[in-house]
Amino acid sequence: MFFLLMNPYKIITIISSVVLFSCSFKKPNFSVTTPQGWIRKDSVSNENEKCVKMHAPVFDTVPQFVENIGVYIVNFPSLNIYMDRVLADSKETAKFFEEEGRGIFKTNKFTAKWEQHSFVFKKSTEEFQQKVYFISDYGNIYMIVCTARKNGIKKLQKTIDEVMKSFVIL
Numbered sequence: 155m156f157f158l159l160m161n162p163y164k165i166i167t168i169i170s171s172v173v174l175f176s177c178s179f180k181k182p183n184f185s186v187t188t189p190q191g192w193i194r195k196d197s198v199s200n201e202n203e204k205c206v207k208m209h210a211p212v213f214d215t216v217p218q219f220v221e222n223i224g225v226y227i228v229n230f231p232s233l234n235i236y237m238d239r240v241l242a243d244s245k246e247t248a249k250f251f252e253e254e255g256r257g258i259f260k261t262n263k264f265t266a267k268w269e270q271h272s273f274v275f276k277k278s279t280e281e282f283q284q285k286v287y288f289i290s291d292y293g294n295i296y297m298i299v300c301t302a303r304k305n306g307i308k309k310l311q312k313t314i315d316e317v318m319k320s321f322v323i324l
Contacts, residue, residue: 182227182294187320189223189313203227208317219280221310223317224299233290237269240286240297250274250281261319264289266298270307283307285314291323 188194188208195207209222230236245251254270266287274281281304289296298318302310 182229182291182296183324184225184227184296185320185322185324186225186317189316192313199226201227201229203229219282219303221302221306223301223314225321226297226299228295228297229293230295231293233267233288233295236295237267237288241269241271244271244273247276248273249276254283259287259318261321263322264291266318272304280304287318289321289323296321296323 182203184204186206188206191211192208193211197205197207199205204227206225207222208224209220212218212220228236241253251273252271254272256267256269259266259268266289268285268287270283270285272281272283283302283304283306285300285307287298287300289298298321300307300310300314300317307314
């Protein structure tokens with residue numbers, strides 16, 4: 155018991171391995187509309203959960219970053235612990251990381267918590283901005299990750315709102 159109290163990451167691991175399957179009462183699934191003109195790819199995660207990746211159109215044949223939105227499902231019993239864990243992991247993998255805000259997004263279908271930040275990957279010089287929405291439902295966390303170039307979330311917000319309003323947990 156003493157070891158667990160001194161090592162919070164071990165507690166998270168134990169909680170997730172013990173509680174994951176007992177707290178999820180329904181198979182996670184969702185639907186979401188792709189913004190007009192965007193490209194969509196449906197796939198399955200390593201945990202065998204549905205995920206959707208969408209990105210703005212690409213007009214160049216040279217590989218480059220393009221604004222994107224991804225929807226992922228994670229089985230985890232606590233939204234707040236998971237959000238803190240994702241934020242800590244993001245800080246650890248970046249050479250620059252700045253939190254820019256947190257808030258609540260509500261529709262008539264759900265309430266989401268969001269967190270926004272700017273970062274530079276350790277092996278990059280380009281700065282990016284992300285706004286991540288978290289929705290908890292029966293032990294499943296739906297994570298909508300919106301990524302843009304530096305200061306690009308504000309320009310992308312109308313498209314993000316369109317995606318968020320179309321999101322439905324099935």
